[in-house]
Amino acid sequence: MNVEAYLVPLAPELILLIGACLALIVGVIKTPRQMQWVSPLALVVVLAALLATWRLGVPDGSQGPPGLWLTSLTFYTRCIALGVGLLIVLVNWHQPVAEERGEYMAMILFSLLGVLLTASANDLLVLFFAIELVSVPTYVLIALSREDSRASEAAVKYFFLGAMSAAILAYGLSFLYGAAGTTTLYAFDEGAAVSKLAFGAQMGSHALIGLLLVFVGLAFKVAAVPLHVYAADVYEGAASPVTGLLGFVPKFAGFVALVKIFGACNWELPNTVYWMLWVVAAATMTAGNVLALLQKNVKRILAYSSIAHTGYMLIGLLVGPVAGQGPMRDGVAALFFYVAVYGAMNLGAFALFAAFRTGGRPMETLDDLAGIAARAPLSALALAICVFSLMGLPPTAGFLGKLYIFSSAFSLDESHAFCGPLIVLAVIGVVNSAIGAAYYLRIVAAAYMRGEVDESIPTGGRPVRWGLALCSIPMIVLFAWPGGLANQARNATIVLHDSIRPVHARLTTTTDATEHQQQPAAFRPHQAPRRGAPGKPAAP
Amino acid sequence: MLTIGLTHYLLVAAVLFCSGIFTMMTKRNAIGILIGVELVLNSAGVNLVAFDRYLGPGRVDGQIMALFVIVLAAAEAALAVGICINLYKNLATVDVDTAATLRG
Amino acid sequence: MFARAKARGSGGLSAQAKACGSFRIAILLVLTGMVLLAPTGSVAWATDDAVTAEQQIGVTGAAPPGGLLEPILFYAVAMTTVIAALGVCIAKNIVRMAVWLFIALGSVAMLYFLLAADFLGAIQLIVYVGGTLILLIFGVMLTSKSPWVRFEPPKLELIGAAVVCGALLVALCVVLYSAVWPETEGVVPGVSVADLGRRLLTTYLVPFEVAGVLLMIVMVGAAHLARQEK
Numbered sequence: 001m002n003v004e005a006y007l008v009p010l011a012p013e014l015i016l017l018i019g020a021c022l023a024l025i026v027g028v029i030k031t032p033r034q035m036q037w038v039s040p041l042a043l044v045v046v047l048a049a050l051l052a053t054w055r056l057g058v059p060d061g062s063q064g065p066p067g068l069w070l071t072s073l074t075f076y077t078r079c080i081a082l083g084v085g086l087l088i089v090l091v092n093w094h095q096p097v098a099e100e101r102g103e104y105m106a107m108i109l110f111s112l113l114g115v116l117l118t119a120s121a122n123d124l125l126v127l128f129f130a131i132e133l134v135s136v137p138t139y140v141l142i143a144l145s146r147e148d149s150r151a152s153e154a155a156v157k158y159f160f161l162g163a164m165s166a167a168i169l170a171y172g173l174s175f176l177y178g179a180a181g182t183t184t185l186y187a188f189d190e191g192a193a194v195s196k197l198a199f200g201a202q203m204g205s206h207a208l209i210g211l212l213l214v215f216v217g218l219a220f221k222v223a224a225v226p227l228h229v230y231a232a233d234v235y236e237g238a239a240s241p242v243t244g245l246l247g248f249v250p251k252f253a254g255f256v257a258l259v260k261i262f263g264a265c266n267w268e269l270p271n272t273v274y275w276m277l278w279v280v281a282a283a284t285m286t287a288g289n290v291l292a293l294l295q296k297n298v299k300r301i302l303a304y305s306s307i308a309h310t311g312y313m314l315i316g317l318l319v320g321p322v323a324g325q326g327p328m329r330d331g332v333a334a335l336f337f338y339v340a341v342y343g344a345m346n347l348g349a350f351a352l353f354a355a356f357r358t359g360g361r362p363m364e365t366l367d368d369l370a371g372i373a374a375r376a377p378l379s380a381l382a383l384a385i386c387v388f389s390l391m392g393l394p395p396t397a398g399f400l401g402k403l404y405i406f407s408s409a410f411s412l413d414e415s416h417a418f419c420g421p422l423i424v425l426a427v428i429g430v431v432n433s434a435i436g437a438a439y440y441l442r443i444v445a446a447a448y449m450r451g452e453v454d455e456s457i458p459t460g461g462r463p464v465r466w467g468l469a470l471c472s473i474p475m476i477v478l479f480a481w482p483g484g485l486a487n488q489a490r491n492a493t494i495v496l497h498d499s500i501r502p503v504h505a506r507l508t509t510t511t512d513a514t515e516h517q518q519q520p521a522a523f524r525p526h527q528a529p530r531r532g533a534p535g536k537p538a539a540p
Numbered sequence: 541m542l543t544i545g546l547t548h549y550l551l552v553a554a555v556l557f558c559s560g561i562f563t564m565m566t567k568r569n570a571i572g573i574l575i576g577v578e579l580v581l582n583s584a585g586v587n588l589v590a591f592d593r594y595l596g597p598g599r600v601d602g603q604i605m606a607l608f609v610i611v612l613a614a615a616e617a618a619l620a621v622g623i624c625i626n627l628y629k630n631l632a633t634v635d636v637d638t639a640a641t642l643r644g
Numbered sequence: 645m646f647a648r649a650k651a652r653g654s655g656g657l658s659a660q661a662k663a664c665g666s667f668r669i670a671i672l673l674v675l676t677g678m679v680l681l682a683p684t685g686s687v688a689w690a691t692d693d694a695v696t697a698e699q700q701i702g703v704t705g706a707a708p709p710g711g712l713l714e715p716i717l718f719y720a721v722a723m724t725t726v727i728a729a730l731g732v733c734i735a736k737n738i739v740r741m742a743v744w745l746f747i748a749l750g751s752v753a754m755l756y757f758l759l760a761a762d763f764l765g766a767i768q769l770i771v772y773v774g775g776t777l778i779l780l781i782f783g784v785m786l787t788s789k790s791p792w793v794r795f796e797p798p799k800l801e802l803i804g805a806a807v808v809c810g811a812l813l814v815a816l817c818v819v820l821y822s823a824v825w826p827e828t829e830g831v832v833p834g835v836s837v838a839d840l841g842r843r844l845l846t847t848y849l850v851p852f853e854v855a856g857v858l859l860m861i862v863m864v865g866a867a868h869l870a871r872q873e874k
Contacts, residue, residue: 125604133858155623160577174584175587182601554820556748558809563733578780612855622867
């Protein structure tokens with residue numbers, strides 16, 4: 001069969017899958033000697049997957065098995081998920097202390113595999129299962145992360161909310177299937193697809209209710225307001241390295257899925273949906289920032305900050321893509337840029353808590369941070385960089401991320417129906433960033449201003465500190481040279497525009513996969529001229 | 541009334557969905573919540589099969605999706621039992637409200 | 645009944661007797677459900693055969709398959725489903741909830757049969773009713789010292805949830821009634837299991853594999869979580 005056309009384009013996914021299975025096998029051998037090989041194995045697997053991504057380059061959309069559509073969005077997601085995945089493996093190097101490291105690392109790799117599949121999914125069923133593949137390992141990870149009843153409590157909370165949202169997502173997807181008559185998301189020919197439905201004001205009420213339910217289901221993954229309640233408890237209960245993962249992996253997958261679904265709707269959402277999303281975005285930002293002010297536990301502060309960041313990212317989602325423009329004007333490109341930066345800076349903040357213990361327990365509260373600047377100046381500096389980046393201060397990439405998001409809203413075309421409300425939303429976002437500065441500064445102040453209260457003992461070995469360094473250094477580097485990442489983010493959104501979607505000769509679900517012949521991809525002539533050609537990745 | 545159409549099945553699914561949501565909202569027992577989740581997943585299944593029957597003659601997409609929903613339900617139930625046993629070993633309760641060490 | 649049993653102490657003999665009593669009621673309910681549902685299932689199969697026969701001789705039309713039989717069967721099964729779903733909502737005992745769920749799942753399988761999805765109906769009975777539900781009961785048995793725990797949520801919360809869900813149901817009904825579906829008229833040919841299997845390994849190969857990976861993760865994860873000593 002078409003081994004070359006089916007398997008080779010999926011090399012990064014397959015490497016992750018095989019690597020995860022290897023980690024499971026190594027995990028069965030419970031001697032300490034074998035255990036210390038698990039983390040390097042996971043690191044090598046992620047590196048190999050990154051290498052494969054780089055070797056394959058940007059897929060042109062003509063290859064891959066049915067149900068998947070490999071595009072520039074796939075390429076971007078692979079780079080970011082695997083890049084941050086590398087840092088996640090480093091930060092989780094010594095986790096958990098018990099014998100379960102093989103399973104633990106395998107779960108991390110499976111979760112990353114889910115993110116990669118979400119970006120390629122071109123079928124409602126694949127999308128649904130990819131999202132579940134992201135979440136299910138995280139439930140196990142939380143419970144395995146530490147030998148503490150709080151971890152299993154956090155796992156229960158996360159699992160049951162996750163199961164609820166998965167069920168609601170399934171019900172919503174069933175309506176989208178009913179409205180479209182097919183499970184295909186984008187069609188490349190005359191076949192039916194979700195993207196062929198009438199959207200905008202003509203949107204049928206059944207498709208609309210499906211869309212709303214899908215949004216509710218995915219709101220859990222990104223921790224948006226009605227379903228954010230779990231965040232603080234789960235973040236506090238799980239071990240710090242897992243919390244760093246929870247802030248990025250499900251959020252990234254959720255946003256990619258939302259972008260894919262909204263992209264299938266051509267961003268022509270009915271007014272009611274727009275207003276609902278507007279309210280959700282505003283409430284998410286405000287609730288996250290205000291509740292964070294009331295917390296003492298740093299993990300809870302960062303949990304609410306994660307909710308607030310979801311709010312900022314929702315602005316980008318609402319602005320939508322603008323063909324061929326950079327992230328300064330393209331909301332979705334800004335969202336992609338920001339979520340990548342957020343993944344690293346959030347992980348960096350949690351990495352410090354993984355690297356030190358105080359008074360025989362992991363560091364958690366603001367008091368625990370006291371005097372860390374004197375004991376470990378470099379680690380404290382890395383924490384400060386990450387926190388300033390979360391805050392959005394200028395010499396960091398976090399500033400650029402926020403700038404892109406807000407400027408994409410401010411530079412909206414006057415003809416855009418929601419120009420006014422979106423600018424108001426961006427103003428709310430700016431005000432919220434100012435509120436957020438208060439609690440971020442408390443973290444930095446605790447690390448630098450207070451005297452030594454308790455002994456903090458470094459526990460995480462060298463890899464964890466490398467992880468911390470690798471999270472913070474790119475924040476400065478990306479501020480100086482954002483071009484590479486910004487270009488990639490722009491290229492990733494190109495497939496979302498109907499006019500420039502590559503034509504496929506392939507029927508994804510209507511005919512048998514065995515019968516079709518691969519044909520070279522061609523670009524359909526597009527109506528609107530666009531700046532900047534897609535395809536060639538800029539050197540990062 | 542006597543002609544059974546798509547809407548009839550969808551209404552049954554809607555009732556299942558709402559009962560599932562109600563169960564998830566009111567039941568405090570972990571297994572109780574899971575039962576609510578199963579109801580909602582079943583409503584999705586009924587929807588999918590009904591659409592498959594009435595909208596896509598000769599095609600099986602809806603049935604296959606429903607099949608996968610059943611697979612997911614089985615997987616979630618297995619994991620739920622594992623997680624519940626884990627919690628029970630630690631706290632000797634499956635009451636989601638009693639398990640409230642995590643409050644800030 | 646349960647309150648009294650609780651008052652006398654959960655370890656007492658009388659409480660156990662009470663427990664056995666309600667278990668007997670549960671089993672009776674299950675058996676009644678099975679007796680009621682079994683014939684509808686078999687008749688549904690017959691209807692399905694009639695459809696294919698009709699189709700073979702080339703008779704098609706807007707008339708529903710099975711004439712008057714289908715509405716009668718549908719309303720019977722639908723009522724069972726709805727009553728069982730409401731039973732799950734109302735029940736305050738976890739085992740009773742599970743039994744109501746059993747009936748709901750069984751009648752959903754009957755709905756699948758009525759929708760000419762024979763294979764799916766069978767899978768629903770085998771995997772869902774036979775597997776998942778048993779797993780749930782195991783969960784109750786393993787995690788609760790006394791499986792007859794009652795839970796009484798606050799009145800206000802109940803009313804709030806009822807209002808929300810009622811509003812949701814009304815909204816859904818309005819949407820479903822007003823929606824225009826691209827419905828096909830006439831007799832729809834049934835789908836063969838062979839077609840289903842072929843499609844599963846071609847068009848839906850990726851989700852098939854992902855489902856396999858997911859099941860493996862769940863197996864490994866559940867085994868570790870249940871075993872983990874703290």
